[in-house]
Amino acid sequence: DAKTTQPTSMDCAEGRAANLPCNHSTISGNEYVYWYRQIHSQGPQYIIHGLKNNETNEMASLIITEDRKSSTLILPHATLRDTAVYYCIVRVFQGAQKLVFGQGTRLTINP
Amino acid sequence: ETGVTQSPTHLIKTRGQQVTLRCSSQSGHNTVSWYQQALGQGPQFIFQYYREEENGRGNFPPRFSGLQFPNYSSELNVNALELDDSALYLCASSRNTDNEQFFGPGTRLTVL
Numbered sequence: 001d002a003k004t005t006q007p008t009s010m011d012c013a014e015g016r017a018a019n020l021p022c023n024h025s026t027i028s029g030n031e032y033v034y035w036y037r038q039i040h041s042q043g044p045q046y047i048i049h050g051l052k053n054n055e056t057n058e059m060a061s062l063i064i065t066e067d068r069k070s071s072t073l074i075l076p077h078a079t080l081r082d083t084a085v086y087y088c089i090v091r092v093f094q095g096a097q098k099l100v101f102g103q104g105t106r107l108t109i110n111p
Numbered sequence: 112e113t114g115v116t117q118s119p120t121h122l123i124k125t126r127g128q129q130v131t132l133r134c135s136s137q138s139g140h141n142t143v144s145w146y147q148q149a150l151g152q153g154p155q156f157i158f159q160y161y162r163e164e165e166n167g168r169g170n171f172p173p174r175f176s177g178l179q180f181p182n183y184s185s186e187l188n189v190n191a192l193e194l195d196d197s198a199l200y201l202c203a204s205s206r207n208t209d210n211e212q213f214f215g216p217g218t219r220l221t222v223l
Contacts, residue, residue, distance in 0.1 A: 034211070043115070043201050043214030044154065087153060097209045098144065098167060101153030 003027065003090040009106040018075040020105055022088030025069040032091045033064060034099065035073045037084040037107075044087065044101075047073065078109045113138060115204050115215035123221045124192050132187045132218045134202030142166070142208050143185040145177060146201040148217070154201055160185055161208050189220075197222045 005023040012018040024033060032051050036044040048055055048062045050071075055062045061074040075082055087104040091097060116135045124130050136143050142161045146154035156169035160179035174190040183204070189196055199219050203212035 036214075041199070041217075041219075043203075043216050046211050046213060049211060097205075098156040098159065098169065099146075099154070099203075099212060100156065101146075104153055 003092070003100065004088045004102050006086075006088050006102060006105045008103065009108070011108050011110055012075075012078050014080060014109050014111050015077055018078040018082065018107060018109070020073040020075075020086050020088070020107065021070065022072070023070045024088070024090050027068050027090050033062070033068075033071050034089040034091055035060070035062065036087045036089065036099075036101075037082075038087065038104070039084045047086075049091075080109050080111065083107060083109045115202060115213055117200075117202050117215040117218050119218060120216070121219045121221075123223065125223050126192055126194060128192050129188065129190045130192060130220060132189075132200050132202075132220070134185045134187070134204075134215060136183045136185070136202075136204030137213055140204035140206050140213075141183050142205045142210075143179055143183065144203045144205070144212055145185070145187050146203065147171070148199040148201060149195075150198070157187070159208070166208060192222045194222050196220065 034049040035047040038044045050062045064071045085104040089099050118133045144159040145157040148154040158168040159166045163179045176188045179185045199217045201217045203214045205212045
């Protein structure tokens with residue numbers, strides 16, 4: 001079972017920052033938070049991951065709360081091409097380092 | 112650097128048949144994971160291969176099996192196909208078992 005909770009859908013205006021929340025209240029101390037996105041019928045695309053510090057790369061920023069029970073993915077200047085399903089994943093360490101996907105958030109960027 | 116590739120892109124089979132799906136991992140990656148994604152759902156983990164050995168398995172029956180070759184490419188085999196096996200099958204490779212996974216475009220399997 002997925003260990004994360006995300007809103008089903010969100011809308012954002014083009015050019016604005018998109019902030020996608022995720023709750024992972026049962027996360028363990030050594031489990032990472034990963035974000036992927038999936039554009040219709042394509043393979044999921046890796047965005048970013050973190051353990052407890054905030055992370056930033058060329059695609060996005062990841063803000064993890066101090067208690068690690070929630071996080072926010074930030075797309076600083078959303079474009080129409082950012083319309084996708086965004087998955088917040090807690091990477092479980094049980095044998096294989098598998099990704100347990102939930103339902104994700106369907107983000108729609110509006111012109 | 113070539114990314115993860117999968118073949119075929121689409122496939123149509125009938126119930127009871129067998130199917131083999133193929134995946135070429137990204138250069139420098141020794142780990143391959145397979146996922147099944149039913150329509151409208153998130154991907155579900157099938158199994159993972161690391162250096163030619165199965166390294167973990169999800170909640171899938173034994174008729175789902177796999178192989179990894181010395182060049183780290185991989186196959187997913189499904190026997191006795193059922194209608195519910197219709198899905199997008201995704202392959203992901205990673206540099207090692209605990210590194211980020213990079214996905215291929217998937218194979219769309221339809222079972223009639």
